[in-house]
Amino acid sequence: MTETPHAGTTLTSRDAPQARPSGAVPWYARPAARRWRCRPAPDAARAFHAALPGYAPTPLVELPELAAELGVGRVFVKDESDRLGLPAFKALGASWALHRILAERGTGGTGSASATSGTSSTSGTSGTGGAVGGPAGGGVGGGAGGGVGAGAGGGEPITFVTATDGNHGRAVARIARLLGQRAHVFVSRGVHPRAVDAIAAEGARVTRVAGTYDRAVREAAAAVEAAAVAAGAAAEAGGVRSAAGVGAAEGAASFAGAPDAASAAGAADMAGAADTVGAPDAPGAAGAAGAALPTRILVQDSGRPGYERIPGWIVEGYSTLFAELDAQLAAAGAGTPDLVAVPVGVGSLAQAAVTHYRSRPVAHDAQAACEASAAHPTPTSSVAPGGPGAYGPLDGSGAGADVGRGAGPGGGPDGAEGVGPGGPVVLSVEPQAAACVWESLVRQEPAGIETGDTAMAGLNCGTPSSLAWPVLRAGLDAAVAISEAQGARAVRDLGALGVSAGPCGAASLAGVRAALTGEGATDRRTTLAIGPTSTLVLLSTEGTAANPHGERQPDATAATGTADPEGAGGSAAPGLPQS
Numbered sequence: 001m002t003e004t005p006h007a008g009t010t011l012t013s014r015d016a017p018q019a020r021p022s023g024a025v026p027w028y029a030r031p032a033a034r035r036w037r038c039r040p041a042p043d044a045a046r047a048f049h050a051a052l053p054g055y056a057p058t059p060l061v062e063l064p065e066l067a068a069e070l071g072v073g074r075v076f077v078k079d080e081s082d083r084l085g086l087p088a089f090k091a092l093g094a095s096w097a098l099h100r101i102l103a104e105r106g107t108g109g110t111g112s113a114s115a116t117s118g119t120s121s122t123s124g125t126s127g128t129g130g131a132v133g134g135p136a137g138g139g140v141g142g143g144a145g146g147g148v149g150a151g152a153g154g155g156e157p158i159t160f161v162t163a164t165d166g167n168h169g170r171a172v173a174r175i176a177r178l179l180g181q182r183a184h185v186f187v188s189r190g191v192h193p194r195a196v197d198a199i200a201a202e203g204a205r206v207t208r209v210a211g212t213y214d215r216a217v218r219e220a221a222a223a224v225e226a227a228a229v230a231a232g233a234a235a236e237a238g239g240v241r242s243a244a245g246v247g248a249a250e251g252a253a254s255f256a257g258a259p260d261a262a263s264a265a266g267a268a269d270m271a272g273a274a275d276t277v278g279a280p281d282a283p284g285a286a287g288a289a290g291a292a293l294p295t296r297i298l299v300q301d302s303g304r305p306g307y308e309r310i311p312g313w314i315v316e317g318y319s320t321l322f323a324e325l326d327a328q329l330a331a332a333g334a335g336t337p338d339l340v341a342v343p344v345g346v347g348s349l350a351q352a353a354v355t356h357y358r359s360r361p362v363a364h365d366a367q368a369a370c371e372a373s374a375a376h377p378t379p380t381s382s383v384a385p386g387g388p389g390a391y392g393p394l395d396g397s398g399a400g401a402d403v404g405r406g407a408g409p410g411g412g413p414d415g416a417e418g419v420g421p422g423g424p425v426v427l428s429v430e431p432q433a434a435a436c437v438w439e440s441l442v443r444q445e446p447a448g449i450e451t452g453d454t455a456m457a458g459l460n461c462g463t464p465s466s467l468a469w470p471v472l473r474a475g476l477d478a479a480v481a482i483s484e485a486q487g488a489r490a491v492r493d494l495g496a497l498g499v500s501a502g503p504c505g506a507a508s509l510a511g512v513r514a515a516l517t518g519e520g521a522t523d524r525r526t527t528l529a530i531g532p533t534s535t536l537v538l539l540s541t542e543g544t545a546a547n548p549h550g551e552r553q554p555d556a557t558a559a560t561g562t563a564d565p566e567g568a569g570g571s572a573a574p575g576l577p578q579s
Helices: 031-035 044-050 064-070 091-105 167-178 193-201 213-237 243-255 309-331 348-357 364-374 436-443 469-475 484-496 503-516 521-528 548-552
Strands: 018-022 025-029 060-062 074-079 159-164 182-187 205-208 296-298 339-343 425-431 478-482 535-540
Touching (some): 025 503, 025 521, 044 091, 044 309, 060 309, 064 074, 064 503, 074 309, 091 167, 091 309, 159 167, 159 213, 167 182, 167 193, 182 193, 182 213, 193 205, 309 348, 309 535, 339 348, 348 425, 348 469, 425 436, 425 503, 478 503, 478 521, 484 503, 503 521, 503 535
Parallel strands (some): 159 182, 159 296, 182 205, 339 425, 425 478
Antiparallel strands (some): 060 074
16 A cells, blocks of 8 residues: 655655555554654643552563563563552543643632643642642542542532543543542443443443444533533523533534444534633633633543544543553663554554654754654644644644654564664554554544444444544554454453453453464564564553453353464463463
């Protein structure tokens, strides 16, 4: 497939994207990705999380058995089965986003939080208390204990509305409760009943949607829009200017035309809600201006044109995971990994991964190349300079910049070149039933697809986030889609090695097995520059408690009724049962 190169980039035949099934593996690779550069995520989210009561980095577990199986030097699993009291990583993004929303509204809870830095200006605090988990105690990880935060300034509590296929909805519900606010969660088809019960147990109103995640997103957005229109009409009848009505009307227009995989034509009627948390004119100024702030706010981790600020805050929150990972690898003497495998739904966590690894300091000559490339932007990104995507591409346009080759096919599997200035390979992993990012990369444009059933419920998404897409298109090294059998086997094998991984979390192991073993593996390993001394990191994004679907698959044939094809997943790790 021919790729339209970014301005200032020369693609050779070995740089060009590989978009084809490799053996039995749905596979995509872009060797030039590691030359792309972007701005780093802001540091404020990391400091905020570190100040939360009960915060601790999640474990990084080394598994020599998997290193032996995969023919590499070291394998680590980042275990997100207990993050701030919840069984998945999503609390990182939800806590930071809700904190920022309340800070901009001037209802920062235990302290007056800065809307620009996310830090507290309350005298005598740690400087990062803000809306969640300030000096009053409580905190995100406080279980059913008392809330944190001052409500909505003494008025009606805010209702945070979201759609979910599992973990994000529970995280929003938990943090809303701790903040003294409300949550309304739209749950898509296929989420395990116990996961739905866990959301309701957080005090959220739950609406079951008889359809896909994309449909749940539309219904959540439509609910916010309907409430905003009603609030606007009531406010105008009372002679009060309504920020809710104005903002939501603008937001609805931004959602029109978003891909709808459920429709035969692939067009969408995605009625939306404003990406607005304060007055239309200035953050936190609505009260002073006499305007009514919205009491229902959409908190979605999937961006759409016109709705990218709140999803951007969620992605910023995920940066804490990678900061922890850097420190843990350094402590283990592993340094920078050669490959990081990321489970992917709409692509927000993968966006955070690419942003982290493509924003490393570069040499002077590479920086000059960045500046030269930034002078010739390619208008492929909806990331606006100064917005939440200001930490994205160097020129704010999506073009980014290319730097020295670093580790790529030229490095070869023997590790002679090693990890270059572009950092590690970032590998995205999706279920074959819902591989919207893989499909988009193959087409080289965002693709809305009709999804099927999968035990990897949290990855069952049909449309990539518009905020993530330009970053993934430019900076993601490779993508693979896995079968249900491969995913089920990975759940079982990680459990046997002492790692609690739900189907979404175990997808990273299944994806690495698919990429590095079986038919076509030699070519794929060469493309990824993975050899016998390489270090791999698998992000296990959820524990078994987050997604009980993994419990229903006692063997690798349960999900599909067919055996795992020879070579698709390789041999089991030493000491593990064969599939």
